Amino acid sequence: MLSAAEAAMDMAAEDDAERQRNRAQLYAPPKEARRRMSGGALRRDAAGLSAGDARALMAQMAAEDARFGGPRG
Template identity: 75%
Template sequence: MLNAAEASMDMAAEDDAERQRNRARLYAPPKGANRRPAGGGRPRGAARVDASQARALMAQTAAEDARLQGRG
């Protein structure tokens, strides 16, 4: 659908500069839409994991993997 709109706008444009402006308007994000969350991309309540918790999680994952593959 965007290709049809772009083609229609290109045919109506008088020069390349107008075509570029039309494309920029067509593909621009909606007004008021943020591309990234204000918090830097990570939720503020993100859980922190220390080294011992990470090792325990890796051990659990390895045990579950072995169980699912029939080795345990």
């Protein structure tokens, strides 16, 4: 569906600069998501975890390893 919209916008564009602006607008995140992100949101990696969340998960895994006898090698 995005490809069809992009093709239609490309055909209506008068020059490359307008095509680039159209693509930027088409693929931009929704306004609500931009507001949430700019409102002091924590930086997250590709998996969607903040650094604090990742540290908490690692601590939980270390506790489970200790409970079950630790890693075996």
